[in-house]
Amino acid sequence: MNCRRAMFSDLLEMQNCNLKNLAENYSYRYYLFHYLASPEMLEVAEVPGKQKICGYVMSQMEEKGNAKDIPHGHITSVSVLRTYRKLGLATTLMKMAERSMGEIYNSDHVILNVRESNMAAKHLYQKTLGFIVDERGIEYYNDGENSYTMKASTKREIWNHTSKAIQSKIDEEKQKKDQEANSSENNKTQKEGQSRSTGKGKKKR
Ligand SMILES: CC(C)(COP(=O)(O)OP(=O)(O)OC[C@H]1O[C@@H](n2cnc3c(N)ncnc32)[C@H](O)[C@@H]1OP(=O)(O)O)[C@@H](O)C(=O)NCCC(=O)NCCS
Incomplete structure (x- = not known):
């Protein structure tokens, strides 16, 4: 608004x-x-x-x-x-x-x-x-x-x-961003784990 x-x-x-x-x-x-x-x-x-x-x-x-x-x-x-x-x-x-x-x-x-x-x-x-x-x-x-x-x-x-309404919107946004950051970090770790176990991503000698 x-x-x-x-x-x-x-x-x-x-x-x-x-x-x-x-x-x-x-x-x-x-x-x-x-x-x-x-x-x-x-x-x-x-x-x-x-x-x-x-x-x-x-x-x-x-x-x-x-x-x-x-x-x-x-x-x-x-x-x-x-x-x-x-x-x-x-x-x-x-x-x-x-x-x-x-x-x-x-x-x-x-x-x-x-x-x-x-x-x-x-x-x-x-x-x-x-x-x-x-x-x-x-x-x-x-x-x-x-x-x-x-x-x-x-x-x-x-x-x-800061009104409580605005503060809770700010907190909500922050929580959402943190969750997104956490899930993308988890995905990255999972992918790294998968590529280690399948050997993908390893450089051939
Ligand atoms: C009074 C009025 C202008 C408030 O508008 P608003 O945009 O909802 O107000 P805000 O969002 O800025 O809220 C301000 C605070 O009042 C609180 N509040 C809003 N509506 C409330 C309600 N129905 N009961 C209790 N608290 C309320 C909010 O939670 C906020 O509190 P916080 O600062 O502790 O977080 C609106 O309800 C209105 O237009 N009422 C009809 C017209 C009127 O009565 N005008 C005033 C004539 S004197």
Whole structure:
């Protein structure tokens, strides 16, 4: 999967991805506004060769109320299509968003809201990315569910974290390579043994 900055032509598919996954939906105009205002704050995951968007993160810098306000970003929405989950995509997209906030806007921290019942997202934010709960919003969502407002410094070191999903893929690949190397070593030894016993391979004098 290829994670990259969003392009204008991705906006419809981003909206589609959001409609399939979340109760919090936005008009196409909203995506367009975000794209025109700060294209560097929209990242997508694309299925290679298919030109299909399977995940996105949309974020923004909070407006400064006054000069003393600390610059900080806000994750507006993140989502990955069901078939492509647990592959580390949301982790990568979130890291990319945070990197843009830090590098382009010198953001100090990032905040987001998550439903109390959203186990997958809470794991992603707290366990994988190290967010902490800042506040609990009672009946924050339209359907009455409570929210957690979470916060993380954008100056923290998150780039070295490898998600378990990615790590297990790396381990799997390594195991496969080791097995291949072992079996080709075994074949070689077997062939050498056979040629010794049949006398094949010996130079005639
Ligand atoms: C939440 C969501 C974005 C995660 O996307 P993802 O690409 O599957 O996440 P990752 O593969 O990067 O996984 C990150 C971590 O979360 C864990 N995780 C993913 N899905 C999980 C689940 N259903 N339950 C528990 N943990 C889960 C992964 O194992 C991984 O943990 P690790 O770092 O300890 O290995 C995805 O489930 C989704 O799109 N959900 C619907 C939309 C949504 O809820 N958005 C968030 C709104 S606040």
